[in-house]
Amino acid sequence: MSWINKQVLFIQGGGSQEDYEADKHLVASLKALLGDAYRVHYPRLATDESVPDLGRIKQIGHQISRIEGELILVGHSLGASMLLKYVSESEVKIKPIAIFLMATPFWSGDEDWKEGFKLADNFADKVARELPVFFYHSQDDDEVPFAHLALYRQKMPWATFRELPSGGHQLGNDLTRVANDIKSL
Template sequence: MTRLLFVHGAGGEDDDEPLAEGLGSLLGATVDMPRIPSDDMSVEAWAGPIRRGLEASPDLVIAHSFGATVLLHVLASVPVPAATVLAMPDWSAAGWDVPQYEWPTVPSEVSLTLHHCRDDDVVPFSHLALASAQLPDARVVEHQRGGHQFDGAVGEVVASMRL
C-alpha cells in the first residue's frame, strides 16, 4: 500500500484532516498525518515530527500552508525525491515578512510542485508567484477555486501529480 506523509498547517490538526483523507483516498494511500500542536510555532518544534515522518520513508509527501514552510526547512537537510506543497505562504519581505520562517535553499534533486487556489482567503494567491520566483525549478499549478482547504480541488491536485 502506498504511504502518504501529510503535514498539516498551523492549527490544522482537525481542519486539514478532510484534505489529507481526500488526498489519501484518491491516491489509494494510507495517510500519516503527525498532529503537531500550535502551542510552539518555531521551525524546530515542527521540524521534529516532520523528520520522523520522513524517516518512515513515505512514498508521497504533501504539506499544507505553514506545514509546507517547515517541510522546506527540513528538505534542506533531509531531501526526498519529490514533494507537493499546497497554499504555502511566502515569508520574505515581499510576502508576510517574517524572517524566521523564510525557506532555506532546497536541494535541486528534490522535485517540488507548488499548488495554490486563486480564491484562497488565508494565504494570498500572490504568494504563489513569490514562491515560484524563489524556487525556480518548482512546478507551479494554479487552481481557479478551492480556497485555502482546496475544497473541490483535491481531484485536480491528484490528477496533476507525477506518480
C-alpha cells in the same frame, strides 16, 4: 493487510486542533483519490511555542524517520512551508521522491514571530533539482495571498506550479490535482 511501498506523509497547516481538524478533509480527499496503492500518514504535530519554528522541523524529521518505503511529502499552508524549510535546511536521511506544497506562505518581514518560519535566502539552491516539487495555490485564497506563488516561481523556476481558479485556502477540500500528480510519478 499487505505492505504498501508508497508512503505519503501529510503535514498540517497551522498549529491548533482546529487547523488539524480542517486539514482532515484534505487528507480524506487525498486518501480516497489515491486508493489502496498508497498509505497516507497524518500525524498530529504538537505546537511548542518555546522554539521559533514551533518545534515543527524536529517533528517532521521524526515523522520522516518512521517511514519505510517510497516517501512522498505533502504539506498544506504552514505545513507546506515547514516541509520546504526542512528539505532545504536539514540533512534528509530518507530522501523523498517528490514534494507537494499547497497554499504555501512565503514568510517575510521583520516580525520576531516569523523568524522560525522564514526560508534562508538561498533555500532554492539547497533543494535538489532532481526532486520533483509541486506548488498549488487557489487564486481566491483569503489566508495566504495568491502572490506568494509567484515568489516561489521566481526562486524555483524548475518546480511545477498549479494555479487553481477557486477553492480558497482549503482548495475546496478536493485534492484531485494533487492526487493525479502523485499518481503520475
